[in-house]
Amino acid sequence: MYPIDKKENWFTGKGHWSSIADEEWFNWKWQIRNRLTHKEHFQEYIQLTDNEIKGFDIAQNKLSVSVTPYFFNLIDPNNPNCPIRKQIIPTGSESIISDGEFSDPVGEENTMPVPGIVHRYPDRVLFLVTSTCASYCRYCTRSRLVSNAQNYDFHPSLEAGFEYIENNNSIRDVLISGGDPLLLSDNKIHYILNRLRKIDHIEFVRIGSRIPVFLPQRITDNLLSIFKEQENLWVSIHVNHPQECTEELYNTCRKLVCSGIPLGNQTVLLKGINDKTNIMKSLIHRLMMMKVKPYYLYQCDLIEGSAHFRTDPSVGLKIISELRGYTTGYSIPQFVIDAPGGGGKIPINPDYILKYDNEEILLKNYEGEIYSYPSNTNPLPKESFLIP
């Protein structure tokens, strides 16, 4: 158990960079300029394993390496299995491509009517606005285009995207992602949000970003004032492990919430990182303390070279069954598999229904006790609640 969910104990500070002036440390451009990108740079602070050194050699043609000093400080230098380290330092295992892995694991290319727009669901689109991030997650589902190490040369035309959305009035929800949209300039972010706001049929907009986690310094007063102007903006962050919940992230979430932004979190289930119930519980408790609603828990996508990160789906089901009933319902994310080939996100749940017929629905509660609820008052035909 992580006994330290109390915020007083969360990591904060400049760590390895204690001699750097505060003005620099808290300046996001300094953090970007001083990102760790080469193995020699990492070796100044930690001893890389042989597998990691191999990882640096293949990364340049696969997915760039880049870590902000802020996030690097969260690595425990004495633990080669540190859950932070594994997320952002490459390993030779990434070169092992297993059967059934894809460069586009959730089939986005097939549903891209214009570059950057993924239109899979009837009423909403994913809008990819950039291919760069502050740091690169080694299990990235979009590594084919993110960081441009594979020469995808992603150049979305924002105008073509806006036009597509304008011309499709069934679209009421736009999810802006990438890459990381919050790495764009304030002016560009402002422009995108205002441009979408002018489209009558758009009810709300979401930004998916790991910037608050990798580079909390980026959430400046000016950016917050841009967000404050938006009537309908939500932000989804991406935290995988309780160690990422620092004082800095706490303060950043607080500022976002105070600017009127509801926050959700998406977590990827990762082997040896967060695939234990106690770790997941600590994570979701900390998220709740930061006013972040745990939204999705993702089964790791079948991206090329990710076998070392993937658990069996049963692991996620077990974790959910060990959370439901045992902790705040509000804090429990929906476990999903983003279906290979482009089927979208499919919820998978532990089985609480033992039997369902015209007389009763027979249920198991979280402790395994069995309960019956009558079903004989005007039952709907099965077709009405079964997926067609």
Ligand SMILES: *Cc1c(COP(=O)(O)O)cnc(C)c1O
């Ligand atoms: C995840 C995703 C969405 C948003 O799905 P929600 O379940 O509404 O969060 C929309 N479009 C695509 C292509 C997606 O991958």
